[in-house]
Amino acid sequence: EPEVTQTPSHQVTQMGQEVILRCVPISNHLYFYWYRQILGQKVEFLVSFYNNEISEKSEIFDDQFSVERPDGSNFTLKIRSTKLEDSAMYFCASSDGGLAEYFGPGTRLTVL
Amino acid sequence: AQSVTQLGSHVSVSEGALVLLRCNYSSSVPPYLFWYVQYPNQGLQLLLKYTTGATLVKGINGFEAEFKKSETSFHLTKPSAHMSDAAEYFCAVTPTGRRALTFGSGTRLQVQP
Numbered sequence: 001e002p003e004v005t006q007t008p009s010h011q012v013t014q015m016g017q018e019v020i021l022r023c024v025p026i027s028n029h030l031y032f033y034w035y036r037q038i039l040g041q042k043v044e045f046l047v048s049f050y051n052n053e054i055s056e057k058s059e060i061f062d063d064q065f066s067v068e069r070p071d072g073s074n075f076t077l078k079i080r081s082t083k084l085e086d087s088a089m090y091f092c093a094s095s096d097g098g099l100a101e102y103f104g105p106g107t108r109l110t111v112l
Numbered sequence: 113a114q115s116v117t118q119l120g121s122h123v124s125v126s127e128g129a130l131v132l133l134r135c136n137y138s139s140s141v142p143p144y145l146f147w148y149v150q151y152p153n154q155g156l157q158l159l160l161k162y163t164t165g166a167t168l169v170k171g172i173n174g175f176e177a178e179f180k181k182s183e184t185s186f187h188l189t190k191p192s193a194h195m196s197d198a199a200e201y202f203c204a205v206t207p208t209g210r211r212a213l214t215f216g217s218g219t220r221l222q223v224q225p
Contacts, residue, residue, distance in 0.1 A: 004155070031211060033211075033212070035213075041217075042215050042216065042217050042218070043156070043202060043204075043213075043215040043218075044215070045212040045213060045214070048211055048212055055211075056210070056211065056212050058212070091155060091156065093156075095211070100146060100158050100161050101158075101211075101213065102158065103148075103155040103156040103157070104155050105153075105154055105155040106155050
């Protein structure tokens with residue numbers, strides 16, 4: 001069964017450093033998303049991406065964040081200058097235009 | 113703005129007992145509704161969804177949920193719990209025509225032998 005994959009599974013970084021989280025969505029999907037879950041809190045929507053542009057973003061997704069689909073298979077989330085409060089599990093998701101997202105296993109980001 | 117409330121952060125049932133996980137939403141328009149399950153150290157897996165049509169929705173692993181507009185609820189049930197059902201369950205909504213999901217805070221289900 002096709003699945004969304006994410007790398008790395010765990011990323012540790014120093015505050016102020018840039019990180020790139022990588023995702024490979026399901027191959028025939030057109031819509032891509034990033035969500036995050038801070039430990040003990042709700043899963044929160046960050047951004048959705050369609051047709052090579054951001055279609056929707058939340059208040060969390062400020063200028064420190066960016067997304068890119070650099071080729072036909074990868075979808076990345078960049079955090080330009082990480083803060084302690086960026087520590088969270090980051091989930092990538094994709095959909096084929098249907099009404100449910102298919103989630104990857106997540107990348108745990110720890111900012112020290 | 114929409115929101116999702118899951119009553120009970122932890123629910124414990126005995127193996128073979130009924131599972132009932134509660135979800136209420138607030139939305140200005142009837143939304144699309146979803147239940148996801150998260151097993152330890154794994155991502156979110158779609159259990160079932162309601163968009164339109166029949167209000168009783170059947171999902172994977174024997175789970176089902178009923179959309180009750182008058183009660184703004186979408187409770188998840190399973191007639192007989194299995195040890196493998198132990199996980200965290202998330203209710204989520206999105207307004208018709210949009211895609212970004214709003215999640216509830218989750219309910220951790222424990223199944224006692």
